[in-house]
Amino acid sequence: MKEALFTVHNLWMMIATILVFIMHLGFATLESGLTQSKNTVNILFKNVLIIAIGLLTYTFIGFNLMYPGEAFSGMFFGFNGLGVALPTGGDTAQYGAGHYTYWTDFIFQAMFAATCITIVSGAVAERIKLEAFLLFAVFFVAIIYPMVGMWKWGGGFLETLGTDKGLFTGLLATVEKGKNVGTPFYDFAGSSIVHSVGGWAALAGVLLLGARKGKYTDGKINTIPGHNMPLAAMGVFLLWFGWFGFNGGSVLSAEAGNVSRVFVTTSLAAAAGALGAFFTSFFILKTHDLTMSLNGILGGLVGITAGADVMSVSDAVLIGLIAGILVVLAVLFFDRKRLDDPVGAIAVHLVCGVWGTMAVAILGAKAGWGQFVSQLIGISAIGLFSFGSAYVVFYIVKKTVGIRVSETEELEGLDLHEHGMSAYPNFTMTTAASVASPEQHQVVTNATQTTNQTKDIALIKT
Amino acid sequence: MKEALFTVHNLWMMIATILVFIMHLGFATLESGLTQSKNTVNILFKNVLIIAIGLLTYTFIGFNLMYPGEAFSGMFFGFNGLGVALPTGGDTAQYGAGHYTYWTDFIFQAMFAATCITIVSGAVAERIKLEAFLLFAVFFVAIIYPMVGMWKWGGGFLETLGTDKGLFTGLLATVEKGKNVGTPFYDFAGSSIVHSVGGWAALAGVLLLGARKGKYTDGKINTIPGHNMPLAAMGVFLLWFGWFGFNGGSVLSAEAGNVSRVFVTTSLAAAAGALGAFFTSFFILKTHDLTMSLNGILGGLVGITAGADVMSVSDAVLIGLIAGILVVLAVLFFDRKRLDDPVGAIAVHLVCGVWGTMAVAILGAKAGWGQFVSQLIGISAIGLFSFGSAYVVFYIVKKTVGIRVSETEELEGLDLHEHGMSAYPNFTMTTAASVASPEQHQVVTNATQTTNQTKDIALIKT
Amino acid sequence: MKEALFTVHNLWMMIATILVFIMHLGFATLESGLTQSKNTVNILFKNVLIIAIGLLTYTFIGFNLMYPGEAFSGMFFGFNGLGVALPTGGDTAQYGAGHYTYWTDFIFQAMFAATCITIVSGAVAERIKLEAFLLFAVFFVAIIYPMVGMWKWGGGFLETLGTDKGLFTGLLATVEKGKNVGTPFYDFAGSSIVHSVGGWAALAGVLLLGARKGKYTDGKINTIPGHNMPLAAMGVFLLWFGWFGFNGGSVLSAEAGNVSRVFVTTSLAAAAGALGAFFTSFFILKTHDLTMSLNGILGGLVGITAGADVMSVSDAVLIGLIAGILVVLAVLFFDRKRLDDPVGAIAVHLVCGVWGTMAVAILGAKAGWGQFVSQLIGISAIGLFSFGSAYVVFYIVKKTVGIRVSETEELEGLDLHEHGMSAYPNFTMTTAASVASPEQHQVVTNATQTTNQTKDIALIKT
Structure with missing residues (x-):
């Protein structure tokens, strides 16, 4: 009996691991699709290396930094030694409240960690040096992400908020069954701990990199x-x-009620996000903008992530709808602020991540003023640390190996200069047109006019 | 013990939900791949919105229309109120013979519902107005699909055929263990209830829309x-x-024998479908036609769907093989009838859906004359209602907001006119060539000839 | 209790089946992505038919050849009759140590078999006749692959090495608990039995086909x-x-410890493979080569496959790292030997397959001299038989229907000549440029120069 239940819980966690893994393909195709063809190989290359670097770095150091283990009683930092080892007691040693093995726990968390750095990749695309990004990725997934994760999921100060052992005991004390359990910061699956962390780092990168040539003229x-x-x-x-x-x-188990509820709230928030972005972009931009609807879905998903297990059907729809609206507004806002984010990663992951985290205090089973304060504390601490440390690392990288490719490289494409190859060598491209130097532009335009004088193609180019 | 079994059954139903979800990506890429590049954004946009509209509409009204619940004793129509709510008794409340939660049931069915409207999307592609299609989609998934589903899966008249409570008691009475269980219409996973419903609606749409410009000249x-x-x-x-x-x-559970048998029959029918289409198209068209083989696979899958749980290995191969042959013949037939279906959706989903439903009465454990009559009744009732109601809705849409884009829009592409963007802005396209107006055609042809005078490219164009 | 455990084990085996199925899409996109656009339809067509032929052939003959059943006591060959039938005792008959049904066993093994032939497809791409390949595929998946599989997984001589019933009893006798269990050849999931078999057949095909026109000039x-x-x-x-x-x-069950451990070793080897290839190609080729990193991942995966269940974290990383290095070296080596393998399949599946199989004797729980000899015996026997029989079949095909397309067909593309269609009819292509005949080359080059005189495009072409 116990064995069957353990096996099914563990099975779900392993399948969830596979599903999180394939998100890396999703990020790779999303980011390459939303950028120019001359930088496609570069994006794919980054995404291939991210998963490799992410897994290995997390193995070596990140996991033990994020989950310092039972003996740990710190608040901001703990570390459990280098590397991941087979626990004594054999392969089948139960772990994590008897719901999965040590190996399952590790590989699920490792896949999570690797997604976080992918978020940054899209925002800094088309102009960052490959070496600069890879260096940043190593630091980020080895240290920055696990430290924030530890604050909550590893038993750090965000988990003990208001308890006798934690901070703000007076402010956030909440007593249940005679015991002060505090009002911990709540972030079910990582609207803040994963998505906003990636979003803050993306913002730091974009600020230090500047916009792509030709974006704001x-x-x-x-x-x-x-x-x-x-x-x-x-x-x-x-x-x-x-x-x-x-x-x-x-959910950390296959417990039927919780997991299936999370499926419902997650799907409905995504659906509502698509509609929110659909209507908002139609009213503001007067067009049926595909990329906005796509980002609306992602916004809805990021938004529901913090409270997917405590929301009702209507809460989930509302959270997704607002996230979809916010994505469109945020994309337009960042553009007006000259923050060039080619794929809208900051709008999706940072803005909707913060929205989703706050929504936990407004809607659903956790709503309340105490929670509101807790969420604000968590968002602020995570934001300050993520943005600050990412900025510092990016800044050091900038001052040492350099962060941005040369103007020529950017105009002609990173694929050519960083990789010596084209993503589509059998196709006739008009890549250079959009950001070409004046004389190049001339040539391309002429050639293109010769080739396609039909009205549709000409119109699309404008 | 009971908990473990419940958890594993529920787990499989949740994973099945995810698998049905990803079919939406399959439909999106299939439909955009089989149509012209100037309409790609439009197809993708429709498919993104379909899943959003499908899930939300089904939440609000469809689910309660399709499954009127225990108290229901009607035959053609029942309704259980607006919206989906958490059942009392907590998250883990067992539901569906103790095999899954209420949430799992809902989200699995919701994903199913959304696939049905996708079938229509491909057939009406490249010329339908976006608003017209979205309006139709809302009605279809909110009302038409759930009503048909209710007839069988919600306990309606197709489920009670021949019983004391049902229709045709004399004709279809079948007594088991002293009880008249009738000879209900049999459609395991929806050859008729999902696929033919979509196919009939597609046919209605194609009839009202007419063919694409340049298809039949x-x-x-x-x-x-x-x-x-x-x-x-x-x-x-x-x-x-x-x-x-x-x-x-x-199967509605993870019961090992039934699910694994369904895996085998489903896979072999798909494989046989590919070969059936391969040989048929080679004999008729004298070429190795990729799209025919692809549609052969889909035909085999649609064909086995009605009886996947009652067929032997050789039955499954036979059903798939015939479906693969039928797909090729049907595609050619519809083309001769000037019914322009860019992706072959009607051949795949309607023709093979009907074939698969009839096959249940001919092959496998349910075969027999009583079943034959039942299947005919089901197919006819579903066909009349689906085609009729879809026709009416499409007709109303046509007479109000209009159903077809302007000739200019069609020639220049829906991406440009409905969305103001191109799916491939960095590539040099020859999109307009195939259906351009005379003077445009001239220009493109000239330009293209200048660009590619090699024999292969020229031949491909013809 | 027993039912729940059986159901969860069976569930995992079914999900594993689905995952192996989707590898066929992976092979299809990998192979078409790494070849020229003029042969894309041909590659896709082959991959669609491979899965169909693979499943049906394995149903009819392969399964019973690979698993001759309980009564079997041979060493090199056994056969259990034609076709797959429902076992008596009903659908839910337990099978395979009570871990899954007969149907699950069959469909999981059938998907495995079909992957093996896919490996060959990439290596012989862009010049093999479609009929020749399909004929080979039928023989290969019906007879060659199952016979090798039987040697180990069906209880043949590689499974009984060193036992009283097996070969080399003196050399490889190993006694456990008073019983001579021998030192069987070890290949957990098929580094040799699947991947090297495919790799050897690919090598035979490449030798008989010769290089693509224009590859070595x-x-x-x-x-x-x-x-x-x-x-x-x-x-x-x-x-x-x-x-x-x-x-x-x-693992053949969902047993938590073993499956989750395999997930960890598999993922880390893949990650290390990417880095191994990344660094090796950077040092040797002085560039960040995307295809090398991609093949490095595959090399790591192939390498870990033989011992995924007996390796530690550091073993897995080491195996992957070396595989990643080997892939790059092997690709360069085969090119120097004029063995033209468009996708690097031989480097990935043969070289890393052999490396992974030997690694079992060097690292992990099975390491030792006896195992070393066993692995050498297995690798040699598999190599001789796979290469030899594949060579003979390819040779017969060559002498009868012919194996290679005509020069014109190759220059103009298999899509045009074998399928009468283009994979990308709306795009302007420069396909012919790379391997065109002199006069064609001239035309294309002129046209292309007119169209794109920008520096980047010109550079990419060189």
């Missing part, structure tokens, strides 16, 4: 359209697919 | 080739992948 | 770049995704 905001919409759409479907594991796996 | 049938074969192939593999959940989940 | 090795890097990257992510089922399912 003469006070105008120019659209640099993504080169492959099927890839982008595929990315969003795969991310939604993976999110069933991301949120569903965060 | 001067008595000739012109091929308008799909723009991206890897996308199309990806779609079929993903649909097959998802079908393990579609059919396997329809 | 005037003593130079010319790069013929793959036409679509997102497709290639997608392929690798999907293969990794599927490998969780390939290796994880090879």
